[in-house]
Amino acid sequence: MELAFLLFISIVVLAIIFDYINGFHDAANAIATVVSTKVLSPRIAVIYGASLNVVGALLGTQVATTIGTGLVETQAVTSQVLLSALVSAIVWNLLTWFKGLPSSSSHALMGSLMGATAFAAGSSSLHWDKIIEKVIIPTFSSPIIGLVLGYFVMVALYWLLHKVSLPIVNRWFSKLQIISAGYMAITHGAxxxxxxxxxxxxxxxxxxQTPFHVSAWIIIVCALAMGLGTVAGGWKIIRTVGSKMVKLKPLQGFAAEATGGTILFLTAHLGIPVSTTHTITTSIMGVGSAQRFSALRPKVVMNIMAAWVVTLPTTFFLAGGLFWLMQKCFTLP
Incomplete structure (x- = not known):
């Protein structure tokens, strides 16, 4: 019983560490555009984004329920499965952060959980219908929606504002982008x-051995951990998303954040754990391509998309391998 309790505490601590890493790994999702357009300084932007990330995290549990009960059979989940999944997701997040690649923390966690569970109890322990509905389809559809919607939002704004002088547009949208960045931060936390x-x-x-339930203490701890992680920054990824991929002005930054935030608001309400990274990054791509397709930097875009493609399968097998290794080396409850 004592060992089982220590394992339980270890899992909770690792989960909080993952949440903290998720905060600095995905800080770019909320604040990259507002930093790159120089509307807010990096220091003010991270505090602003972190505060609203915490607010967003307190707004619901639909996505948490999908992660906890929708992807795998809860009876197949053991301490070894959860440990393997968390270590795998943390390793992948740190690796992609070190490389400055905005890969998906969500896909890293989901791929790891599915991989460890499958290696522990077989592929029948995975809820394939829910995985297809809430992981596979959104993996491809949310980036496409972000790209297309970002493009048309930007085109619409160009059409509405084409007679307004550029200094006035920049002045207006420097203020409005603060609101859109806050909206993005809230939906990112949610x-x-x-x-x-x-x-x-x-x-x-x-x-x-109780029914799945997201308690108030879990919500508060996870909200604070993500907020602290966002304060820690993640400047390599912020630089990639905010300036390397496409150069943005306040108008473009507003369009990208409004697009990404709206997609995340709807998916969080529906309990669909989409990648916030994919959503905001493709929104930026769509906005950038509305200026001209040459505004996008193909090499950077291809590197980002490659990281997206490999995240789910890599973490699936990494977590599975860690589970196999743990089972061979240790006898755990």
Whole structure:
């Protein structure tokens, strides 16, 4: 019983660490554009984004429920499964952060959970219908929606404002972009922090043998961990998303954040754990391509898309391998 409790505590601590890393890894999702357009200084932007990430994380548990009960059979989840999944997701997040690639923390966590569970109890322990509906289809559809919607929002703004002088447009949208960045930060917190809530709630249900439930303490701890992680920054990824991929002005930054935030608001409400990284990045791509397709930097875009493609399968097998290794080396409850 003592070892089981220590494992439970270890899982909770690792989940909080993952949430913190998610905060600085995905800080770019909320504040990259507002920093790159120089509307806010980096220091003020991270504090602003972190505060609203916390607010967003307190707004619901639909995504947490999907992570905890929708992807895998809860009976197949053990301490070894959760440990393997969390270590795998943390390793992938740190690796892509070090490389400055805005890969998906959400896909890293979901791929790891599915991989560890499949290696532990077989592929039948995965809810394939829900995985297709809430992971695979959104993996491809949310970036496409972000790209297309970002393009048309930008075209519409160009059409509405084509007679307004550029200095006035920049002055207006320097103010409006503060609002859109806040909107993006809230929806980012509502989507991403809930994924860790789902893992911790699953650990509680596994250890205490109780029904899955996201308690208030889990919500508060995950919200604060993500907020602190966002304060820590993640400047390599902010630089990639905010300036390397396409140069943005306040108008373009507003369009990208409004597009990405709206997609995340709707998916969080529906309990769909989409990648916030994919959503805002493709929104930026869509906005940039509305200026001209040559505004996009193909090499940077291809590197980002390659990271997207490999995240789910890599973390699936990484977590599976870690589970196999743990099973061979240790006898754990």
């Amino acid at each position: 989507n991403d922090a809930q994924k860790t809530m789902g893992i911790i709630a699953l650990a509680v249900a596994t250890y205490y």
